Amino acid sequence: MHIDPSVVDWSRAQFALTALYHWIFVPLTLGLTFIVAIMETIYVKTGDEWWKKTTKFWMGLLAINFAIGVATGIIMEFEFGTNWSNYSWIVGDIFGAPLAIEGIMAFFMESTFFAVMFFGWDKVSKRAHLISTWLVAIGSNLSALWILVANGWMQHPVGMRFNPDTARNEMVNFWDVLFNPNAYVKFLHTISSGYVLASLFVISVSSYYLLKRREIKFAKRSIMVAASFGLIVSLFNLTTGDDSARQVALNQPMKLAAMEGLYNGKSQAPIVAVGVLNPKKSYDNNESEFLFHIDVPDGLSLLGFHSFDAYVPGIKQLVLGDKAHNIESVESKMTKGKEAVSALKAYKEAKAKGDKEAMKAALAKFNANSKYLGYGYLKKASDVVPNVQTTFYAFHTMVACGFWFIALFVIILYLVMRNELEQKRWLLKAALWSLLLGYIAQEAGWITAEVGRQPWAIQDMLPVGMATSNITSSPVMITFWLFAILFTALLIAEVKIMTKQIAIGPKEA
Amino acid sequence: MFEKLSYLQLQEYWWFLIALLAALFVFMNFVQGGQSLLWTLAKNEDEKDLIVNSLGQKWELGFTTLVMFGGALFAAFPLFYATSFGGAYYVWMAILFCYIIQAVAYEYRKKPNNVFGEKTYETFLFINGSLGIILVGTALGTLFSGGNFVVNSMHLSHWTKSSYGLEAVLNLFNVAFGFMLFFLARIQASLYFINSVDDENIIKRAKIVLKYESIIFLILFAYVAFSIFTMTGYSYDPITKVVSKEPLKYWHNLLDMPLVAGALGLGVVLLLSGIVAGLKQSAKGIWLSGIGTILVVISLFLIMGYDHTAYYPSLADMQSSLTIENSSGSRYTLVAMSYVSLMVPFVLGYIIWAWRAMNSKKISIEEVKNDPHSY
Numbered sequence: 001m002h003i004d005p006s007v008v009d010w011s012r013a014q015f016a017l018t019a020l021y022h023w024i025f026v027p028l029t030l031g032l033t034f035i036v037a038i039m040e041t042i043y044v045k046t047g048d049e050w051w052k053k054t055t056k057f058w059m060g061l062l063a064i065n066f067a068i069g070v071a072t073g074i075i076m077e078f079e080f081g082t083n084w085s086n087y088s089w090i091v092g093d094i095f096g097a098p099l100a101i102e103g104i105m106a107f108f109m110e111s112t113f114f115a116v117m118f119f120g121w122d123k124v125s126k127r128a129h130l131i132s133t134w135l136v137a138i139g140s141n142l143s144a145l146w147i148l149v150a151n152g153w154m155q156h157p158v159g160m161r162f163n164p165d166t167a168r169n170e171m172v173n174f175w176d177v178l179f180n181p182n183a184y185v186k187f188l189h190t191i192s193s194g195y196v197l198a199s200l201f202v203i204s205v206s207s208y209y210l211l212k213r214r215e216i217k218f219a220k221r222s223i224m225v226a227a228s229f230g231l232i233v234s235l236f237n238l239t240t241g242d243d244s245a246r247q248v249a250l251n252q253p254m255k256l257a258a259m260e261g262l263y264n265g266k267s268q269a270p271i272v273a274v275g276v277l278n279p280k281k282s283y284d285n286n287e288s289e290f291l292f293h294i295d296v297p298d299g300l301s302l303l304g305f306h307s308f309d310a311y312v313p314g315i316k317q318l319v320l321g322d323k324a325h326n327i328e329s330v331e332s333k334m335t336k337g338k339e340a341v342s343a344l345k346a347y348k349e350a351k352a353k354g355d356k357e358a359m360k361a362a363l364a365k366f367n368a369n370s371k372y373l374g375y376g377y378l379k380k381a382s383d384v385v386p387n388v389q390t391t392f393y394a395f396h397t398m399v400a401c402g403f404w405f406i407a408l409f410v411i412i413l414y415l416v417m418r419n420e421l422e423q424k425r426w427l428l429k430a431a432l433w434s435l436l437l438g439y440i441a442q443e444a445g446w447i448t449a450e451v452g453r454q455p456w457a458i459q460d461m462l463p464v465g466m467a468t469s470n471i472t473s474s475p476v477m478i479t480f481w482l483f484a485i486l487f488t489a490l491l492i493a494e495v496k497i498m499t500k501q502i503a504i505g506p507k508e509a
Numbered sequence: 510m511f512e513k514l515s516y517l518q519l520q521e522y523w524w525f526l527i528a529l530l531a532a533l534f535v536f537m538n539f540v541q542g543g544q545s546l547l548w549t550l551a552k553n554e555d556e557k558d559l560i561v562n563s564l565g566q567k568w569e570l571g572f573t574t575l576v577m578f579g580g581a582l583f584a585a586f587p588l589f590y591a592t593s594f595g596g597a598y599y600v601w602m603a604i605l606f607c608y609i610i611q612a613v614a615y616e617y618r619k620k621p622n623n624v625f626g627e628k629t630y631e632t633f634l635f636i637n638g639s640l641g642i643i644l645v646g647t648a649l650g651t652l653f654s655g656g657n658f659v660v661n662s663m664h665l666s667h668w669t670k671s672s673y674g675l676e677a678v679l680n681l682f683n684v685a686f687g688f689m690l691f692f693l694a695r696i697q698a699s700l701y702f703i704n705s706v707d708d709e710n711i712i713k714r715a716k717i718v719l720k721y722e723s724i725i726f727l728i729l730f731a732y733v734a735f736s737i738f739t740m741t742g743y744s745y746d747p748i749t750k751v752v753s754k755e756p757l758k759y760w761h762n763l764l765d766m767p768l769v770a771g772a773l774g775l776g777v778v779l780l781l782s783g784i785v786a787g788l789k790q791s792a793k794g795i796w797l798s799g800i801g802t803i804l805v806v807i808s809l810f811l812i813m814g815y816d817h818t819a820y821y822p823s824l825a826d827m828q829s830s831l832t833i834e835n836s837s838g839s840r841y842t843l844v845a846m847s848y849v850s851l852m853v854p855f856v857l858g859y860i861i862w863a864w865r866a867m868n869s870k871k872i873s874i875e876e877v878k879n880d881p882h883s884y
Contacts (some may be wrong), residue, residue, distance in 0.1 A: 061881075064617075064620070070569070082596075093587060094842070096585070099580045100849070104850075106858045108573055110573075110862065111569035111570055115566045143527065166839075170838075171838075174845040469591075470665065471594075479602050482606065497622055499622070
């Protein structure tokens with residue numbers, strides 16, 4: 001089946017656009033629901049009406065964010081069908097399950113108790129209301145769990161086998177899919193990053209009040225809760241980031257090489273602390289990798305394999321192969337993949353004719369090469385190299401921001417405990433603007449994860465070029481621009497409403 | 510437990526769950542119906558706020574049911590997901606746009622500095638409540654009337670018309686199906702307001718809508734039902750799986766499944782009694798018509814998918830038509846997901862608890878005014 005290459009590009013662009021917009025709103029919901037639940041717990045425990053008012057204020061901001069998160073989220077699920085229909089068939093038997101479980105286990109919980117949380121203050125008991133608030137937080141985080149089980153499976157497919165009769169991958173072990181280590185690491189890293197963003201949000205808004213010398217008590221107490229929460233979760237985020245990098249090293253070595261701009265593999269590989277990539281560098285030329293860089297010796301070997309001496313393959317070895325380290329070349333994988341593709345076709349033709357001998361022969365050939373089926377759809381070996389520049393800078397931006405957030409939480413917590421925060425106006429300004437860095441870090445994280453695994457929709461199994469719908473590019477182009485206009489308009493409205501509510505402040509909450 | 514079921518029984522079980530979700534979704538469309546009636550039932554700002562807030566506590570449940578419907582289809586019948594969504598691209602995208610704008614409209618409508626003004630967000634609600642539902646109904650109509658797709662030997666599909674699904678609106682049956690759903694939603698909304706709103710003026714106007722639009726709905730319902738039970742459907746041979754045309758297929762299915770026929774009859778009776786109860790201003794109207802709607806929709810889905818019927822006929826290539834047997838997930842996945850489905854009663858339980866807690870007292874203009882977080 002011929003697929004128009006421009007459909008692939010427009011479909012990728014549309015998915016990237018909608019995912020990036022959706023991801024502006026989700027992390028804040030993931031974290032703010034917990035912060036609100038903690039505040040309401042304090043209210044229920046102490047009976048102090050001031051905490052109820054504070055809870056309601058943050059809850060109001062949560063609702064503004066939540067609505068647009070829901071709006072941008074619905075399209076994500078359906079886009080797998082509308083824009084990636086081949087994907088939906090080829091891996092839907094595995095991928096659809098977590099999405100359905102997400103619906104039944106998380107979405108209903110969120111939506112049911114969201115209404116109780118907002119409108120039920122005087123309709124249910126204090127305890128029932130508090131439970132509802134916690135269930136919204138748990139529901140939104142459960143939703144993240146299942147979507148990351150799905151995403152983790154795309155990055156490290158397990159628990160399935162290819163069925164030549166149905167021409168698709170089918171689940172053979174639900175528990176392998178559910179307990180995929182890649183999924184859990186991704187889940188923990190993603191939700192903890194959401195908690196960090198929510199902490200930054202509360203600190204940023206509170207810093208605004210302190211800079212304006214208003215809502216002092218509210219701001220200081222909110223900062224105390226958010227900075228404590230933020231410090232704990234950002235340290236946790238650091239450890240899950242380390243685990244995440246290890247999973248990438250084990251399962252997606254090309255992504256790791258792109259994240260670090262590592263063209264030539266080496267033992268005792270350093271990690272780049274700061275660097276500027278040489279744009280002329282390619283795996284098949286002798287240009288230097290960086291125009292400028294500062295390394296941490298042995299850092300990449302340690303990060304990826306928890307050993308100073310470990311060998312980390314570079315882009316060159318991963319494309320051309322390296323017998324010394326038992327790395328097969330992409331050309332060789334492509335040859336086997338094309339044999340698998342032709343054997344599958346022969347099997348289907350023989351089956352249609354009822355020729356059992358030919359079926360058996362084709363199946364044997366297919367089984368011998370089925371592991372490389374995805375490579376059979378690649379055009380050239382260099383297709384397996386993702387955009388190194390984008391992956392490298394996105395990864396380093398995310399990491400740099402992450403370390404800054406830890407420092408920020410420590411300093412703020414120290415000063416607020418010494419009651420000196422209000423005097424440090426430079427720090428309040430830095431805290432205010434760090435929220436922007438929080439959003440940049442969030443998007444950079446996803447860009448690292450998703451650009452770094454290109455060209456694969458399913459790692460080593462299904463390239464994006466085979467995964468799209470069999471439609472022309474015009475409909476996708478039209479909807480791309482419609483989404484771009486609509487989501488941008490809604491984002492502007494959301495930011496204006498949010499900033500206005502913040503300017504009004506908690507007094508009217 | 511589920512391991513003991515045959516593959517076909519699992520496929521039938523999952524088709525029943527799809528039918529149940531579709532039925533709950535159609536019931537929850539009263540939210541959309543209410544949105545489309547906003548400017549009809551409310552004559553001043555207070556009344557508008559009351560209507561928006563009475564629906565605002567429920568909109569997300571309907572939205573979630575739609576998402577769940579999609580998720581369940583993806584998991585249980587991935588070939589439908591791939592074929593219909595990837596083929597009838599424009600129709601599904603138009604539906605999704607209608608739902609995207611709903612999600613922000615409630616929250617942003619009354620907020621200061623909302624950029625586009627209150628009227629814009631009310632228009633969003635109206636578009637979702639009218640065009641959104643008519644398009645959903647049109648898309649559901651194609652499950653009987655068919656779509657222009659071809660599925661190849663690798664089970665990869667493509668659409669044969671460059672209008673990518675928009676051609677469905679040229680089919681009278683599909684459009685009638687869409688409008689039938691639209692008027693049903695408005696009837697249900699009227700019954701919901703009679704049940705949940707403490708405002709005599711709104712209730713009075715809701716009763717007028719109920720009185721006249723029930724007639725339009727019943728005419729459309731009669732036309733759609735007559736069309737379904739007299740149309741030629743696609744059936745398939747249980748052994749060879751070869752698809753062929755069968756005159757009066759859905760009528761035959763009705764006769765073959767007396768339990769389903771009984772449920773359909775009971776559903777129609779309950780739906781009619783709900784309307785009558787509503788006209789008498791009884792709060793029970795929404796529940797009678799709601800249960801009736803659920804029974805009717807489930808019955809229609811079972812007639813469409815059971816009894817060796819192609820639930821998504823292909824107009825371009827008959828043998829490409831989708832059946833619950835050729836479009837489902839693997840046996841293993843259906844078993845695994847069936848265990849997950851045991852959570853459904855638990856989910857329904859807490860939804861009922863929350864509904865009762867939130868609707869224990871009718872919502873009034875005063876309540877909306879006194880709630881700083883009201884929509």
